[in-house]
Amino acid sequence: MLYRFRTTASLAAFAMAALPMAVQAQAQSQTSTQTADTSGSLNPVVVTAALAPRTANESLASVTVIDEATLRRQDPVSITDLLRGQPGVDVSSNGSFGKNSSVFIRGTGSAQNVLLIDGIRLNSATSGGAAWQSLEPRMFERAEIVRGPRGSLYGADAIGGVIQLFTPEGQEDSPQPRISAGGGSFNTQRLSAGISGKEGGTRYSFSGSHFNTDGQPVRRNGDDKGYDNTSALARVSHTFDNGAEAGVLVLRARGHNEYDGGENDFVQQVAGVYGELPLADNWRSRLTLSEARDESDNFADYGDSVFNTKIRTARWENTVTAGAHELVAGAEYSEDRVDSTTAYDETSRSNAAVFTQALLNFSPFMLQGSLRFDDNESYGDEVTGSVGVGYELDGHHTLRANYGTAFNAPTYNQLYYPGFGNPDLESETSESVEVGVRGQYARWFWDAALYQTDIDNLIAGQGLQFNVPKSRIRGAELSTGVEVNEWTLAAALTYTDPENRLTGKRLQNRASQSLRLDVDRELGDWSLGGSWVAQNHRYRDASNEDRLSGYGLVNLRAGWQFAPLWSARVTLENVLDQDYITTRSFDGADYINAGRAGFLSVHFGQ
Secondary structure, eight states: OHHHHHHHHHHHHHHHHHHHHHHHHHHHTSOHHHHHOOOSSSSOEESTTTSSOEETTTTTSEEEEEOHHHHHHHOOSSHHHHHTTSTTEEEEESSSSSOOEEEEETTBOGGGEEEEETTEEOOOTTTOSOOGGGOOGGGOSEEEEEESOOHHHHOTTTTSEEEEEEOOOOOSSSOEEEEEEEEEGGGEEEEEEEEEEEETTEEEEEEEEEEEEEEEOSSTTOOOEEEEEEEEEEEEEEEOTTSOEEEEEEEEEEEEEEETTEEEEEEEEEEEEEEEEEEETTEEEEEEEEEEEEEEEEEETTEEEEEEEEEEEEEEEEEEEETTEEEEEEEEEEEEEEEESSOOSOOEEEEEEEEEEEEEEETTEEEEEEEEEEEETTTEEEEEEEEEEEEEOSSSEEEEEEEEEEEEOOOHHHHHSTTTOOTTOOOEEEEEEEEEEEEEOSSEEEEEEEEEEEEEEEEEOSSSOEEEEEEEEEEEEEEEEEEETTEEEEEEEEEEEEEETTTTEEOTTOOSEEEEEEEEEEETTEEEEEEEEEEOOEESSTTSOSEEOOEEEEEEEEEEEEETTEEEEEEEESTTOOOOEEEEOTTSOEEEOOOSEEEEEEEEOO
């Protein structure tokens, strides 16, 4: 499998290099005005990387943006299906359809990355990671993946990177309704509806969705494990005549999940209110108050339990512009609370922080620097920082170099869970360096990056938790995108070497090589497309003796615009019916994923 993967990856890398050359002559034949206009899906505006809107080539970061068109074309069942194989991103799960999932960025685990929904952090204070499996993709219109440390902007956990999901906001002057209904394999049904628009200075978006499936076994020869999810979104904002703005957001997902050994009722919720004032022509001040909830009532063979966590945050940001330069400064206060049937020694902790960032543009040089101080009542003080330098070689190519530090505090489970936690754990700290180059053209782009992250006191262990003194993660990423003659193509090739420096072994549950290729073609009222994701083997254990084979997944899709505002879509998942696993249970049984599956849906609206 490894030989076949390397051969395939080599061919894919060649194709990735050759494909843009096929359109280079066309791109270079454009006028200087046309080639300079690189805005849009190939050079999108990114806000997560620097707390301020910057195009991808100006962000001085390794970023991937999944836009609304891509989300609608692929129409994934799970957010993890969308993320799997993206540059630097790996996914493992305990089966399909709502089963526990982990997202790794640049070889770091789910608890070492940050998930934001419209700027609000969502994760579990007990497990540390986000419940990716409980988020309905149709509730979002965009995703930004920022790879590399962002601890100096977002605080604890942002060692590997940050993923931010954005909900729709009304843009059109007239109401825009959207309705979709469909179903497919495993007795699956999907329904969603929404309306958005703009009236004067008020923008609004309301939507709801329901997903229900009988599921499939997660163990071989086991029973089907069902899953249902009902989600609702309300988002309203208003811009006043003086430029001030206020808004509110509520996103709630509630459902039921059957898993290996039991079932649970869950709630995932984010709610926030914000106000933004123009204090001067070049100074805007924004205050955001938010709350995130991760709740689970479990009914398991080994006993019932409740895990409810709540994170409340107040964040104040000030942005001052001076010509092409920008300064961001602010403060943040957050409090985690745990309400559980498990007896934790501690059930709450607070964190206060101040941060600042400078974005300086001395074209063709760009400089970005940030610094943050965190004071946590449980694990003390932490100072994190980063510096990035960029240089525009010409109108198309930008070099970048970054250095950043970050930290990850132990979770409540890692510290206090009976028989599992270790109250003597130390916080993880990291240093990362990266060099990269991006080529940006009118119809295509490419991006390449090399990086190394050194982590002290990495928290590990399948039973009792412990600190690994030294870990090192090296990697390389190559990605490209093309839009030409009704074709849309995206490709990503990732190599990761996550190593325990004490033993020389690969860190658990991480694939070291992955490839993703997305191809779509518009044919009048029809569209055709497909995705191919391939990954090599990974190890379930720290000693690298329990090996999980690599796999290759092929997904196909087709769409038909059969009337104005009406369309139908067919998706075929795992067309080759691959029997693949990404993790095993503690007793050594494979957690299997869904085989070949088909889904049909009908949509009304833009």
